[in-house]
Amino acid sequence: MIRRQSMQRRTLLNAALALSATLAATLAVPGLEALAQGGSGKPVRLILPISAGSGVDNIARAAGPALGKAFGQPVVIENLPGAGGITGAAAVVKAQPDGSTLGLVSNNHVINPSVFRTMPFDALRDVTPISVIGSTPLVLVVNPKVPAKNVKELVALLKAKPDSYNYASSGNGTIIHLAGEMFLDEAGVTARHVPYKGTGPMINDLLAGQVEMGVVALNAVAPHLKAGTLRAIGLCGDKRSAAAPEIPTIAEQGLPRYNVAGWFAVIGPAGMPATEVQRVHDAFARAFTSPEVLEAMKKQGTVVEPGTPEAAAAFFRSEAARYAALVKKANVKAE
Incomplete structure (x- = not known):
C-alpha cells in the first residue's frame, strides 16, 4: 500500500514537471511574449467602421496575420459600416479601455463632427489616438462609357453638359465625397452627387455604369483598372504612386492645387493606460513594418510610416480643423 502511494506521488510529480516545462516552452514561442506580458488576454477585436472592399479594409486584411503574430493573440477584424463611420467608431468608444477593442479609422473620423449636427461621442476626446499608420492614394475613375481619358477631356465634357453626369461617393x-467636391470646385464644373452606403456598393454601380465617375482608394479598384472595366483619370495626391506609375496626378494635368490622400490610423477607447497604448502601438508598428506586410502595402501603393501616439493626437486635431473649413466651403450637410 505504501509502495503504491509512493508511485502515485512520483507520477503526479512527473506530470507537474512536464506541465511546467510545456508552459515555459509555450511562453517562449516568438510572438506569445506579448500575451504573457500585457493585454487583457482576450482576442483583439479590430473594428473597421467601413464596408468590405474599401481601401482600409484591404489594408487591414493584408496585415491581419502579421497583427496576430505581433500581438501574440488572435486579431478578429470586424466591419461595422454606417453613418460615415460613426457606427463603428461608437463601438470602439463604448468598449473597455483594456486594448481588446481597437479601431482602424480613416479621414472620415475627424470629418464627421463638421458634417453631422449631433454626434454620439466626441471624435477627439472620446478616443485614444495610438498611431497614424500610413496613407493610401486616391484616384478619380470613370466608367469606360464616359468619353474622357484625362482631366482636360473630363472637364470639357462636364462643362459642355452641366449636371448631366453623376459622381459617386461612399457616403x-x-x-x-469631399475629394469629389474638391475636384469639381477646382475645375469649375458641376455634377450630381450620388452617395452610397460604403465603397463596395459604390464600386459595383461604377462598374455597371449606374454612375459615371467617383474618387476611390487605388487599392480598391486596381484590379478593375487593370481589366479595363474602370478607367483612371488621375491620382488625387501630389505625386504619382509606385504601384501605378503610369497614372498621372490630377495636379500635373492642370489643377495644381488639387491634393488629397486617404490616411488610416489605429485608435482605442478613451482612458487607455499609457503602458497599454504603447503595447498596442508597438504591435501595430511591428506588424506593418514586417517584410511581408511592407511588400503587400507596396503592391497596393500604400505608404507605411507608423507615428507616435502624441503625433497621432496632434494630427487628428489639425486634420479636424482642415476638413471643417472644406466642409463649410462645400456646404456639405448630413442627409
Missing part, C-alpha cells in the same frame, strides 16, 4: 460627408 455623404466622407473623404471620398
Whole structure:
C-alpha cells in the first residue's frame, strides 16, 4: 500500500514537471511574449467602421496575420459600416479601455463632427489616438462609357453638359465625397452627387455604369483598372504612386492645387493606460513594418510610416480643423 502511494506521488510529480516545462516552452514561442506580458488576454477585436472592399479594409486584411503574430493573440477584424463611420467608431468608444477593442479609422473620423449636427461621442476626446499608420492614394475613375481619358477631356465634357453626369461617393460627408467636391470646385464644373452606403456598393454601380465617375482608394479598384472595366483619370495626391506609375496626378494635368490622400490610423477607447497604448502601438508598428506586410502595402501603393501616439493626437486635431473649413466651403450637410 505504501509502495503504491509512493508511485502515485512520483507520477503526479512527473506530470507537474512536464506541465511546467510545456508552459515555459509555450511562453517562449516568438510572438506569445506579448500575451504573457500585457493585454487583457482576450482576442483583439479590430473594428473597421467601413464596408468590405474599401481601401482600409484591404489594408487591414493584408496585415491581419502579421497583427496576430505581433500581438501574440488572435486579431478578429470586424466591419461595422454606417453613418460615415460613426457606427463603428461608437463601438470602439463604448468598449473597455483594456486594448481588446481597437479601431482602424480613416479621414472620415475627424470629418464627421463638421458634417453631422449631433454626434454620439466626441471624435477627439472620446478616443485614444495610438498611431497614424500610413496613407493610401486616391484616384478619380470613370466608367469606360464616359468619353474622357484625362482631366482636360473630363472637364470639357462636364462643362459642355452641366449636371448631366453623376459622381459617386461612399457616403455623404466622407473623404471620398469631399475629394469629389474638391475636384469639381477646382475645375469649375458641376455634377450630381450620388452617395452610397460604403465603397463596395459604390464600386459595383461604377462598374455597371449606374454612375459615371467617383474618387476611390487605388487599392480598391486596381484590379478593375487593370481589366479595363474602370478607367483612371488621375491620382488625387501630389505625386504619382509606385504601384501605378503610369497614372498621372490630377495636379500635373492642370489643377495644381488639387491634393488629397486617404490616411488610416489605429485608435482605442478613451482612458487607455499609457503602458497599454504603447503595447498596442508597438504591435501595430511591428506588424506593418514586417517584410511581408511592407511588400503587400507596396503592391497596393500604400505608404507605411507608423507615428507616435502624441503625433497621432496632434494630427487628428489639425486634420479636424482642415476638413471643417472644406466642409463649410462645400456646404456639405448630413442627409
